[in-house]
Amino acid sequence: MSSLYIGLMSGTSLDGVDGVLVDFSGQAPSVLGHAGRDMPPALRAELLALNTSGPDELHRAALAGNALMRLYADVVGELLDRSATPAAAVRALGAHGQTVRHRPQAFDGTGYTLQLCQPALLAELTGIAVVADFRSRDLAAGGQGAPLAPFFHRAWLGQDGVPRGILNIGGISNLTVLRPDAPPLGFDCGPGNALMDAWCQQHRGQPFDDQGRWAASGQVRPELLARWLAEPYFALPPPKSTGRDLFHAGWLQAHLDASGPLPAADVQATLAELTASACARDVQAHAPKLRELVVCGGGALNRHLMARLAALLPRVAVVSSDARGLPPLQVEATAFAWLARQAIQGEKLPLESITGARGARVLGAIYPA
Numbered sequence: 001m002s003s004l005y006i007g008l009m010s011g012t013s014l015d016g017v018d019g020v021l022v023d024f025s026g027q028a029p030s031v032l033g034h035a036g037r038d039m040p041p042a043l044r045a046e047l048l049a050l051n052t053s054g055p056d057e058l059h060r061a062a063l064a065g066n067a068l069m070r071l072y073a074d075v076v077g078e079l080l081d082r083s084a085t086p087a088a089a090v091r092a093l094g095a096h097g098q099t100v101r102h103r104p105q106a107f108d109g110t111g112y113t114l115q116l117c118q119p120a121l122l123a124e125l126t127g128i129a130v131v132a133d134f135r136s137r138d139l140a141a142g143g144q145g146a147p148l149a150p151f152f153h154r155a156w157l158g159q160d161g162v163p164r165g166i167l168n169i170g171g172i173s174n175l176t177v178l179r180p181d182a183p184p185l186g187f188d189c190g191p192g193n194a195l196m197d198a199w200c201q202q203h204r205g206q207p208f209d210d211q212g213r214w215a216a217s218g219q220v221r222p223e224l225l226a227r228w229l230a231e232p233y234f235a236l237p238p239p240k241s242t243g244r245d246l247f248h249a250g251w252l253q254a255h256l257d258a259s260g261p262l263p264a265a266d267v268q269a270t271l272a273e274l275t276a277s278a279c280a281r282d283v284q285a286h287a288p289k290l291r292e293l294v295v296c297g298g299g300a301l302n303r304h305l306m307a308r309l310a311a312l313l314p315r316v317a318v319v320s321s322d323a324r325g326l327p328p329l330q331v332e333a334t335a336f337a338w339l340a341r342q343a344i345q346g347e348k349l350p351l352e353s354i355t356g357a358r359g360a361r362v363l364g365a366i367y368p369a
């Protein structure tokens, strides 16, 4: 059976699609190629709008899902062309889809998580088997449905017994704690880049704060930071997960309204500090013995954010995932290639300690080529 898989990720920051072609035949996953597509502005705006109720949303969601699959198929085509790999050589694609709602909190049967994805269309467009819908089984088994990358993090970096954290800073941030003497932990810390991106777009007309330069030019406002950090989500114990359902532009604005007018750069500085502080607090609370924190996701490319994390965690080596062999923008896509492989092989994932689900389950639904 082929050991080649493709992982496709479009995350909560809505910046685009990342795809990787991965060979799992060796000890460590070997990324043979990476390709990406920026999210076209109209599709980005539509996906963002679909995070909240609106007119004719079932129809619009279906169309947006179809459009997203065409973008995924373009990424697959580029990966195959560049590596001269025939489609038939790839065992499966792991397609995450686009999360538009994530409301796992209710354990009374009303909780749900929703990723727009049309796996049948993607299988037709590419001629490759697709594994999709990774989260719903975990939720049905009483789990949060997220985060799922920690299972890959453990397979990737959990073998040497070093107490290590992996922090993904995407639109939302999530932390994995690998402990030699206990099962791993994994949960969402809170906002990653999503609020900083929204503020930067609103005030600078740019989709993100390159290197965090704008944030670094402002002053952190301690009262505003304290007000944001008083959000009850931060004090919840794991397992926990969140999304744009909670941390959206309206959340940011509601707290800002109580502060009176502030220079926009100070708000950006305070938002960067919020992301860094929430993550650092989680490391201190849940991983006091950590020696190394491996940072991935686009936030690892934000120099100011990385410097603030290092300053808040003086006893921890804060490094980019590059230092462990995977560039920051390839880690999540590689995780979904790995999750597809686990599904194809019928491997159950030990969900309990991370998502809180009742037991081990196979995650993902398979659409044959």
Ligand SMILES: Nc1ncnc2c1ncn2[C@@H]1O[C@H](COP(=O)(O)OP(=O)(O)OP(=O)(O)O)[C@@H](O)[C@H]1O
Binding pocket: 009, 010, 011, 012, 013, 014, 015, 016, 168, 169, 170, 171, 172, 173, 192, 193, 194, 197, 207, 208, 209, 210, 211, 212, 296, 297, 298, 299, 301, 302, 303, 329, 332
């Ligand atoms: N050079 C850079 N400087 C600062 N920030 C950057 C840079 N490059 C990327 N980013 C940030 O990273 C974000 C994209 O990160 P990533 O692709 O990891 O998120 P995602 O996968 O969409 O989110 P999630 O992990 O929540 O699903 C951008 O929206 C931007 O905020």
Ligand SMILES: CC(=O)N[C@H]1[C@@H]2OC[C@@H](O2)[C@@H](O)[C@@H]1O[C@H](C)C(=O)O
Binding pocket: 011, 012, 099, 102, 113, 145, 146, 147, 148, 149, 150, 168, 170, 171, 172, 173, 174, 188, 241, 242, 243, 332
């Ligand atoms: C529901 C959902 O899409 N959650 C995402 C989001 O983005 C980051 C964080 O929140 C994490 O929980 C998850 O993504 C990664 C890939 C995960 O499941 O590990």
